[in-house]
Amino acid sequence: MFNFIFLLIVLICLGVIGFVIWKKTPQLSNLDVENLPQEKTSRKKHEIITKRIEAHSKETRAKLGEKFRPLDKIWRQFQLKFRVYVGKIERLIHHEDMIKIKQEQSLLTPEEKDSKLKGLIQDGEQNLQVGNLDKAEHAFIAAIKINAKSAPAYRGLAEVYVKKDSNEEAKQTFMFLLHLEPDNDAVMVRLAEMAESQNNIDEAIEYYQRAVVANDSLSPRFAHLGEMLLKVDQPLVAKEAILQAVELEPQNPKYLDLLIETAILCQDKKLATQAYQNLRLVNPENSKLADFKGRIDKI
Secondary structure (H helix, E strand, O other): OHHHHHHHHHHHHHHHHHHHHHHHHHHHHOOOHHHOHHHHHHHHHHHHHHHHHHHHHHHHHHHHHHHHHHHHHHHHHHHHHHHHHHOOHHHHOOHHHHHHHHHHHOOOOHHHHHHHHHHHHHHHHHHHHHOOHHHHHHHHHHHHHHOOOOHHHHHHHHHHHHHOOOHHHHHHHHHHHHHHOOOOHHHHHHHHHHHHHOOOHHHHHHHHHHHHHHOOOOHHHHHHHHHHHHHOOOHHHHHHHHHHHHHHOOOOHHHHHHHHHHHHHOOOHHHHHHHHHHHHHHOOOOOOHHHHHHHHHOO
């Protein structure tokens, strides 16, 4: 009996609570949570923090911009130097072309790439020989796109620029080739010849000196180096270069003639006399022998 009364009381209480909640439900459903003081405060804090983050982000970007502006300037300068260094190559290879070529190359095997590279270089060399300079230029540039370190492609491209009288592009391309092949004496000579053609004798001498150090077996280089050294009034140094030429070709009348002239300038009577005797044996009909004899006797 007691349990029944207790259960009845519990049910009555629950019913009262349920009635109260049901009556208040419309008010709860109409409650504007956004306008609660606590929510307003929370949202305000969020806005403040967001604004601070945005302000800080702008400030950070500005500071980074200031810090990296010098680097950006250096980068632009580097890009400019590279374009000058490689000549026309950078300007002729467009970004879109490079993307397309890379996509095409990604489908090729190393053997296919090598075969294509050799074919382009051969095509460039053939066009260069017959004077089709534009076609040769395009072929060599296409080869460089496949292999940016292809020495034969750069060599051919430089010769194209020489033929086109694009002297600056030719020089810079030869210099880049020399960067790839530091011991290439033939490239040093080409740079020397270009410098000499522009009457830059000091630069020509420098490249010829590097060439004879890299390869000391070619007498014409020593002889020509001696002639250029005489032009800049360095007969003592010229004498050593010409002696090397004569050592390589002891019976060359031209070199013996040059050695006599240089020995006389250096007031080296012994060397001049010896060179005179050798020239008389090699070329007894030489019309300059009498003049040489008189000048040597005056030393």
